[in-house]
Amino acid sequence: xxxxxxxLFSEIDxxxxxxxxxxxxxxxxVMVIASRQTAGKGRLGRTFHSPDGGIYMSLLLHPxxxxxxxSLITVMASVAMRRTIESVCQKEALIKWVNDIYLDGKxxxxxxxxxxxxxxxxxxxxxILGVGINVFEPTDGFPDELKNxxxxxxxxxxxxxxxxxxxxxxxxxxxxxxxYENTDYLNEYREKNIVLGKDIEYxxxxxxxxxxxxxxxxxxxxxxxxxGKKISLNAGEVKIVxxxxxxxxx
Ligand code: BTN
Numbered sequence: 725x726x727x728x729x730x731x732l733f734s735e736i737d738x739x740x741x742x743x744x745x746x747x748x749x750x751x752x753x754v755m756v757i758a759s760r761q762t763a764g765k766g767r768l769g770r771t772f773h774s775p776d777g778g779i780y781m782s783l784l785l786h787p788x789x790x791x792x793x794x795s796l797i798t799v800m801a802s803v804a805m806r807r808t809i810e811s812v813c814q815k816e817a818l819i820k821w822v823n824d825i826y827l828d829g830k831x832x833x834x835x836x837x838x839x840x841x842x843x844x845x846x847x848x849x850x851x852i853l854g855v856g857i858n859v860f861e862p863t864d865g866f867p868d869e870l871k872n873x874x875x876x877x878x879x880x881x882x883x884x885x886x887x888x889x890x891x892x893x894x895x896x897x898x899x900x901x902x903x904y905e906n907t908d909y910l911n912e913y914r915e916k917n918i919v920l921g922k923d924i925e926y927x928x929x930x931x932x933x934x935x936x937x938x939x940x941x942x943x944x945x946x947x948x949x950x951x952g953k954k955i956s957l958n959a960g961e962v963k964i965v966x967x968x969x970x971x972x973x974x
Contacts, residue, residue: 725891726898728783729754737763739782740838740854746784747840747850757781757890764856767836768961773870777860779886783853783897789904791847792943795958796910797901798823798837799944801853803909804896805833806916809857812889813877821919821937821946821962825857830875833857855893859886907942914940923965924948926957937962 731754736742739756741763746754757779764774774780787794802823809817809825809832818826825833836854841847858876866874878885900909914920919937926933926948935950946957 726894728894731756733758735760735762736780737761738765738854739780740765740836740852743782743784743852743854744838747852750784751786753786754784755781755894756784761856765836765854766834772834772836772856773867773874774856775862775864777858777862777876777881779855779857779859779889781855781890783855785851785853785901787848787851787901793904794839794848794851795837796904796944797851797853798835799913800900800904800909801835801837801855801897803912803916804893804900805835805855805857806912807896808889808893809833809877811892812885816916818916818918819913820964821917821940822944822959826918827875827877830873832875832877857889859889910940910942910944913944919946919962919964924962925965926960926962928960934965 729752731742736758738761739758742756746756760776761774761780764772764780766772785797787797802819802825805825806817806819809827815827820826823835824831834856837851839851840849842849858874859878860881861876861879917940920940922937924935924937933950935948935955937946937948939947941947941956946962948955948957
């Protein structure tokens with residue numbers, strides 16, 4: 725079992741923000757875990773709904789892997805969390821590029837990776853890997869805007885399961901991260917990704933683009949075919965087009 729220093733909170737603004745503060749004093753890898761967040765941060769400047777019932781955790785990492793591979797840390801985490809969720813609930817957990825985890829067709833986990841880049845040395849000083857998982861249904865249910873798109877691993881509380889999820893995830897993550905030259909996790913990321921082969925939409929420079937997702941390269945960039953041209957997407961968000969006649973053929 726991976727041993728890591730942990731900072732535990734019942735409530736915090738954001739575990740990513742706390743991990744950022746810790747980066748000033750902690751030279752080793754540490755973990756910040758909270759039962760709820762009052763200002764949970766999501767990707768693309770969004771907020772992350774973080775009531776009791778979830779696990780909100782951030783790993784402060786000091787990676788030695790090559791700078792060009794840093795973005796793969798998020799991929800490692802999504803594969804580690806996918807495996808963790810499957811092992812606790814025996815249901816298939818899938819990944820939606822880039823790093824959302826889906827259960828029963830709804831989002832159950834989101835990941836936000838932040839970092840501090842040292843331009844003089846051309847390497848990252850630290851990376852903060854923030855993971856939010858809906859473990860139990862929130863007591864008041866999900867708010868209207870999330871009802872149809874979010875889910876939890878379990879409908880009601882199970883004693884001790886959050887601790888198991890944290891320790892299984894930690895072991896799963898570090899076994900990939902510490903052996904990153906073994907790229908089996910990338911194959912799993914591709915095989916379990918729900919966007920491949922689908923018609924998708926994405927927004928770039930305020931413009932809506934329509935394309936078909938065809939592959940994921942060694943840096944986890946999404947390859948799409950748009951108007952007959954091959955394009956590589958490396959960030960942002962894609963929406964799967966569900967009412968397309970092309971998708972219904974698959
Ligand atoms: C997303 O789906 O947009 C990413 C959500 C990431 C949420 C986690 S919860 C723990 C950590 N602390 C935060 O403030 N955000 C991340």
